[in-house]
Amino acid sequence: MKTLGLIVNPVAGMGGTVGLKGTDGPEILRRAEQLGALPQAEKRTEQALAGLVPHSDGFALLTFSGVMGEAPAAACGLKPQVIGSGSSPRTTPEDTARAARQMADRGIDLLLFAGGDGTARDICGAIGTSVTVLGIPAGVKIHSAVFASSPAAAGQVAASFLTGEIARVKEAEVMDINEEDYRRDILSARLYGYLKIPDARRLLQSLKAASAPDERTIQRAIAAGLVERMTDDRCYIVGPGTTCRPLMEMLGLDNSLLGVDMIRAGRQIGKDMSEREILEKTANTTCSLILTPVGGQGFLLGRGNQQISPEVIRRVGKENIIVIATPEKLNSQSGRPLLVDTGDVATDSYLCGYYRVVTGYREAAVYRVSCCA
Amino acid sequence: MEIQPGSRLRNFHQAKWDEEVIFELSTPGQRGLHIPEVETEISDLVGDGLSSIPAGMRRATAPGLPEVGQMRVLKHYLRLSQQNLGADLNVDIGQGTCTMKYNPKINEKIAASSKAQDIHPHQDESTVQGALRVMYELDLFLREISGLDRFSLQPSSGSQAILTMAAIMHEYHQVRGQADSRDELITTIFSHPSDAAAAAVKGYRIITLYPDEQGMPDVEALKAAVSNRTAGLFITNPEDIGIFNPRIAEFTRIVHEAGGICGYDQANANGILGITRAREADFDLCFFNLHKTFGAPHGCGGPAAGALGATRELAEYLPVPVVSYDGSKYFLDYDVPHTIGKVRSFYGAFPVMLKSYAWILSMGAEGLKEAARIAVLNNNYLLKKITEIAGATSPYTGGKRRIEQVRYSWEELYNETGIDTHDVTRRMADFGFHLWQSHHPFVVPQPFTIEPTESYSKEELDEYLDGLRHVVEEARTEPQTVKSAPHNSVVHRIAESSLDDPEKWAVTWRAFLKKHGKAAAKIRS
Numbered sequence: 001m002k003t004l005g006l007i008v009n010p011v012a013g014m015g016g017t018v019g020l021k022g023t024d025g026p027e028i029l030r031r032a033e034q035l036g037a038l039p040q041a042e043k044r045t046e047q048a049l050a051g052l053v054p055h056s057d058g059f060a061l062l063t064f065s066g067v068m069g070e071a072p073a074a075a076c077g078l079k080p081q082v083i084g085s086g087s088s089p090r091t092t093p094e095d096t097a098r099a100a101r102q103m104a105d106r107g108i109d110l111l112l113f114a115g116g117d118g119t120a121r122d123i124c125g126a127i128g129t130s131v132t133v134l135g136i137p138a139g140v141k142i143h144s145a146v147f148a149s150s151p152a153a154a155g156q157v158a159a160s161f162l163t164g165e166i167a168r169v170k171e172a173e174v175m176d177i178n179e180e181d182y183r184r185d186i187l188s189a190r191l192y193g194y195l196k197i198p199d200a201r202r203l204l205q206s207l208k209a210a211s212a213p214d215e216r217t218i219q220r221a222i223a224a225g226l227v228e229r230m231t232d233d234r235c236y237i238v239g240p241g242t243t244c245r246p247l248m249e250m251l252g253l254d255n256s257l258l259g260v261d262m263i264r265a266g267r268q269i270g271k272d273m274s275e276r277e278i279l280e281k282t283a284n285t286t287c288s289l290i291l292t293p294v295g296g297q298g299f300l301l302g303r304g305n306q307q308i309s310p311e312v313i314r315r316v317g318k319e320n321i322i323v324i325a326t327p328e329k330l331n332s333q334s335g336r337p338l339l340v341d342t343g344d345v346a347t348d349s350y351l352c353g354y355y356r357v358v359t360g361y362r363e364a365a366v367y368r369v370s371c372c373a
Numbered sequence: 374m375e376i377q378p379g380s381r382l383r384n385f386h387q388a389k390w391d392e393e394v395i396f397e398l399s400t401p402g403q404r405g406l407h408i409p410e411v412e413t414e415i416s417d418l419v420g421d422g423l424s425s426i427p428a429g430m431r432r433a434t435a436p437g438l439p440e441v442g443q444m445r446v447l448k449h450y451l452r453l454s455q456q457n458l459g460a461d462l463n464v465d466i467g468q469g470t471c472t473m474k475y476n477p478k479i480n481e482k483i484a485a486s487s488k489a490q491d492i493h494p495h496q497d498e499s500t501v502q503g504a505l506r507v508m509y510e511l512d513l514f515l516r517e518i519s520g521l522d523r524f525s526l527q528p529s530s531g532s533q534a535i536l537t538m539a540a541i542m543h544e545y546h547q548v549r550g551q552a553d554s555r556d557e558l559i560t561t562i563f564s565h566p567s568d569a570a571a572a573a574v575k576g577y578r579i580i581t582l583y584p585d586e587q588g589m590p591d592v593e594a595l596k597a598a599v600s601n602r603t604a605g606l607f608i609t610n611p612e613d614i615g616i617f618n619p620r621i622a623e624f625t626r627i628v629h630e631a632g633g634i635c636g637y638d639q640a641n642a643n644g645i646l647g648i649t650r651a652r653e654a655d656f657d658l659c660f661f662n663l664h665k666t667f668g669a670p671h672g673c674g675g676p677a678a679g680a681l682g683a684t685r686e687l688a689e690y691l692p693v694p695v696v697s698y699d700g701s702k703y704f705l706d707y708d709v710p711h712t713i714g715k716v717r718s719f720y721g722a723f724p725v726m727l728k729s730y731a732w733i734l735s736m737g738a739e740g741l742k743e744a745a746r747i748a749v750l751n752n753n754y755l756l757k758k759i760t761e762i763a764g765a766t767s768p769y770t771g772g773k774r775r776i777e778q779v780r781y782s783w784e785e786l787y788n789e790t791g792i793d794t795h796d797v798t799r800r801m802a803d804f805g806f807h808l809w810q811s812h813h814p815f816v817v818p819q820p821f822t823i824e825p826t827e828s829y830s831k832e833e834l835d836e837y838l839d840g841l842r843h844v845v846e847e848a849r850t851e852p853q854t855v856k857s858a859p860h861n862s863v864v865h866r867i868a869e870s871s872l873d874d875p876e877k878w879a880v881t882w883r884a885f886l887k888k889h890g891k892a893a894a895k896i897r898s
Contacts, residue, residue: 051791054853149788156791156856165866201814214873328814331562335586354597356580362573365562365581366594 002059002110002162004052005103005131006045006080007096007123009115009138010067013040016140023140024118029090041138044151045072045114048136051155052162053077059162062108064099067091093118097126104131110198112158114151117141117176121192124174129196132169134158143297145172146195161198168199170215171242173294175303191240191258191294191304201328216246218326221361223247226290226322232265234286237278237316239305243292243324260307275309282315289316292324298333300369301351302341310347318351323367324358330365337370345371374847374854381836382843385805386861388455395449396882397895399439405446437883456863458807460670464833466755467801467808469778469822470565470613472641472665474748480668480731484724494719498704504723505703508696511680511730518741519639519659520652521682525691527721531640532567534660534679535607538636539575540713541658541683541690542605545634548711555604559628561590563612566812568638577604588616588769595627605634610654611644614768614817615752615775625655634658634687640679642666643826644749644777647742657684668732669725676722678729692716747827748777751834755779755825758838764789764845768817778824780817787819792848792855794819800844800858806837813873 011032015023018035022028052059053076061078063069065085073080084102086095096119103111104127111131113119116139123133135147136154148154160166171194199215223246230236238244238261248255251266259272262281270281289312294304300323301308313321323338340351348371356364376382411422423431441449459465465473483489492501512524528534539558546552558577560568562584569579580598585591590608606628611617618624625635637651637659643666651659663669664677671677683691693712694705705720736744753774759765764786767779783794794810798821801808811820825834847855859865871877879885886894 051852054856149784150791152789152791153787153793154791156793156852159856167868217873217875326814330583331814331816334818335584354594356598359581360579362578363569363581364579365583366591366598367583368591368594 003106003108004059004061004158004162005100005106005108005111006049006061006063006069006073007099007103007111007113007115007119008041008045008063008067008069008072009096009113009119010039010041010091012115012119012139013044014038016040021140022116022118026090039067041114041136042067042072042075044136044138045069046075047151048112048114048148048155048158049073049076049078051152052159055159055163059109062103062106064095068095068099093122096122100126100131110134110158110161112136112154114138117144117174120144120146120174120195121176124193124195129171129194132161132196132198134161134197141177143175143177144192144195146174146197148200157198157200160200166198166200168214169196170199171195172197173241173304175294175297190306193258194242215326215328218328218360219243219246220250221363222324222326222358223250225358225361225363226324227251230263230266234288235262235264235269235282237262237282237287237289237308237312239289239291239308241292241294241304243326243329244290247290258304260305273307275307275312278307278312279315282312286320287316288320288322289313290322290324293329293333293338298336298338300338300340302339302343306343310342310344313342313347313351318353321351321355322358323355323369327359327365330357330359330367337368339370341371374843374851376843380839380843381832382804382839383836385803387458387805387863388452389863390452390456392449392452392456393895394882395439395441395446398441398445398449401440403440403442405441405443458805463805463807464829464837465807466823466825466829466834466837467806467821469780469809469824470641471671471809472643472662472777472824472826473671473828474643474665474668474826475828476668476670476728477732477735480728481670483731484727489724489727499702502703504727505696505705506698507727507730508720508723509698509703511726511733512696514730514733515661515680515682517738518642518646518650519661519682520650521656521659522685523688523691523695524680524682525695525721526678526680526726527692527715527717528660528679528681529676529717529722529725531565531638531660531662531665531677531679532571533716534640534662534681535567535571535636535638536574537679537681537692537713537716538607538658538660539572539577540716541687542634542636543575544690544711544713545687546604551632555602555632557598557600557602558604559595559598559606559633561608561612562816563588563590563614563616564607564609565613565638565640568607568609568636572607584769587771588614589618589620590624592620592623592627595624599627599631599633601632603628603631603633605636607636607638609638609640611776611778613778613812613822614780615644615778616769616773617645617649617776621654629655636660640665641777641824643824644745644752646745647738648745651682657687658682663725663729667729668736669728672722672725676725678722678725680726694720696720744827745777748825749774751825751827751829752777752779752823754831755823755834755838758834759823759841762842762845764848765841777826778822780811780820780822782817783819783821786845786848790848790852792852794821796855796858797821797841797844797848799862800847800855801840802859803861804840804843806840 011023014032014037018037061080063080065082068086070082100123111133114136136151137147174192176192240258245255253268256272262270293300340348357367359365460473515524528537546555558572559580561582582594610621635656637656639659640662660679660681664671690711693707693709697706766782787793798808
């Protein structure tokens with residue numbers, strides 16, 4: 001018998017319906033209510049749970065009381081075990097975090113949550129990658145890669161994971177933007193961390209084509225190709241992201257998943273560096289900058305790697321930027337260009353154009369990088 | 374969901390035998406045939422037959438072949454055949470990019486006749502003039518169809534033809550002293566993946582172009598990709614999504630100006646026979662899969678034929694022998710100045726050539742063109758009907774027509790119902806249909822690729838459409854039926870998790886034992 005946890009952020013999505021671009025914080029929520037916003041998350045949770053109903057004999061459901069999970073579950077005919085309750089009259093981010101921790105402590109197999117980037121961030125802060133989770137998209141901001149593409153899709157992916165049909169998990173980015181800036185039309189998202197989600201990529205044996213290797217294997221292949229071409233006479237600035245991690249592992253070096261590291265002649269000369277440290281260490285030396293796009297939007301610069309400032313970029317030079325990405329990541333762009341948003345218009349337009357994106361061992365794609373605007 | 378009245382869908386149930394792998398049937402000592410001891414009169418004369426072979430060429434242990442009685446072997450393969458589907462059984466239009474057209478049975482008879490079967494590659498040329506004439510004239514036909522100047526019939530698959538193109542390209546640059554510096558091969562994401570894979574086998578670094586917003590290969594990306602490291606461009610047109618690139622001549626011009634070679638992957642030329650040619654698009658090399666476009670069956674991994682054409686300049690690099698005619702006789706011609714040597718024993722798979730030769734003759738020039746036009750018509754009939762199904766879309770078209778196939782998307786259906794393209798595929802199997810998605814990793818979300826060819830009647834296309842409509846209806850009304858499909862197939866579900874794991878996948882028995890251990894196999898002691 002598997003155990004499924006369910007957390008609903010009942011206010012998620014409300015700000016969006018009345019043009020508020022988010023629902024973070026009590027003040028905005030009040031404004032949303034004044035503007036006549038109606039709850040979204042409960043209905044979307046029900047749409048997701050519908051896909052789990054046929055499998056309800058196979059899992060136990062844990063949730064919080066009322067709108068935090070109990071209500072939508074009951075509406076679908078499920079009988080959840082209620083293990084706690086949120087604040088009254090309004091639930092808070094702390095309720096989400098507390099629920100996630102309680103469920104993790106009980107050893108659940110999957111945590112299904114309904115919300116947006118803010119909710120994902122709360123869960124990430126509470127339990128990290130200790131439990132496999134999946135997001136039902138219900139919030140205004142969905143920049144994180146931890147959400148299914150629709151509530152119905154979330155339900156089916158969750159069912160496939162609980163029945164064992166999907167056996168693998170992968171790390172996915174949790175992104176969040178500053179809502180205040182967003183309301184002023186400034187995007188300042190950052191890479192907040194990673195959550196572990198079911199790897200819904202399915203293969204279905206095909207006579208005509210052998211399957212491509214899995215994501216990790218390709219990341220290692222990318223790293224092997226990079227290591228082969230590294231030279232001792234320059235330093236390498238390694239940006240954040242899971243695609244960069246195997247490179248550091250292959251060199252036997254410590255990796256800061258969310259930070260910027262630096263290598264020279266196979267040795268680590270900087271870890272989780274600030275802009276200032278990067279500038280100090282790169283003075284009077286030739287550098288290469290290894291970057292991978294982060295998040296669902298495909299940002300190469302300006303999201304989660306602001307340490308790599310316009311000044312750093314100018315010093316390194318466009319021709320020394322090495323972009324790496326697995327083909328799957330690139331394909332998930334659905335043809336949209338990769339983006340840069342360094343905060344400096346001149347640097348952004350300097351960076352625009354076509355890049356060779358290393359996609360495997362001795363393999364690259366030519367892909368367009370565009371400014372945010 | 375019950376099949377609705379008026380639907381052309383048929384109830385189907387596949388045979389299931391739970392048949393072992395043949396290695397698992399092996400029992401030590403069992404034989405299909407007991408060969409009698411050699412009489413002493415013979416062995417006194419020729420010895421034991423083994424000691425005359427040099428010691429270094431003799432194997433120390435017998436090969437690990439399965440030991441199985443004849444009747445059991447017969448049952449084994451008949452059972453497997455019943456667990457199979459194929460173009461002669463089902464409406465096989467869901468195997469997009471494969472060109473599953475009808476392979477006329479009379480051509481099988483011709484290829485199976487003793488005139489074709491009882492000749493040997495080592496026979497004197499004077500005794501096989503007919504076979505050589507078939508090869509020579511097939512070359513002439515293909516020259517006419519492509520506009521190129523000479524063909525080699527030696528490569529015995531599409532991928533081998535691509536590898537041969539890569540070898541020719543390498544030798545071409547070698548002659549110019551640039552083989553080492555020109556180490557990059559450019560292709561596109563919607564070209565067949567073998568264009569990248571086979572070139573990588575030859576040692577090239579692979580540069581892949583992504584499409585522009587209209588789904589066309591991005592010409593600006595090509596300009597950014599070419600340099601003095603460019604060895605060449607291998608490209609499909611129309612690409613696997615069924616869109617023809619009208620700017621293809623610009624692509625070849627850009628690559629030629631950079632000093633590269635242009636190879637045209639025409640494995641599937643089924644929509645453009647008699648309509649466009651490699652010559653006019655200024656390609657240096659091209660190849661046709663005779664087992665796709667030219668009426669010969671797919672060989673389930675071979676043997677097949679990837680007939681490879683070259684311009685006059687690059688014909689000097691073709692594999693040997695080619696077949697020539699001196700006005701009175703046909704002969705195997707080894708006089709190819711820069712030949713890359715051989716890519717297969719002798720001259721390729723003759724029976725496949727013979728079938729295609731017969732097919733081309735029976736169709737005639739007008740017939741080839743008509744086949745292409747009907748294939749395109751069938752495809753655009755399906756395009757219209759499929760995009761009328763709510764939940765199915767055809768990304769990139771923008772209302773425009775396609776050539777011979779379309780890569781569709783179930784993304785809308787997935788977001789609405791949670792039923793993905795794999796689920797639809799599995800449910801279609803319950804009605805005797807195959808539905809293929811796309812090469813991995815997916816570029817079009819929730820993809821499926823359909824290529825009707827010219828062979829299927831409107832009634833059969835409608836039967837297939839009824840299948841799609843039925844499954845989509847079920848996705849909305851009883852998704853669990855779709856989700857838990859297939860219900861009528863040999864294997865309910867396979868464990869997919871190891872299919873993309875190089876540590877676990879095994880395409881041979883030996884690899885399986887090595888990676889999973891003997892305990893995983895049901896071996897008889």
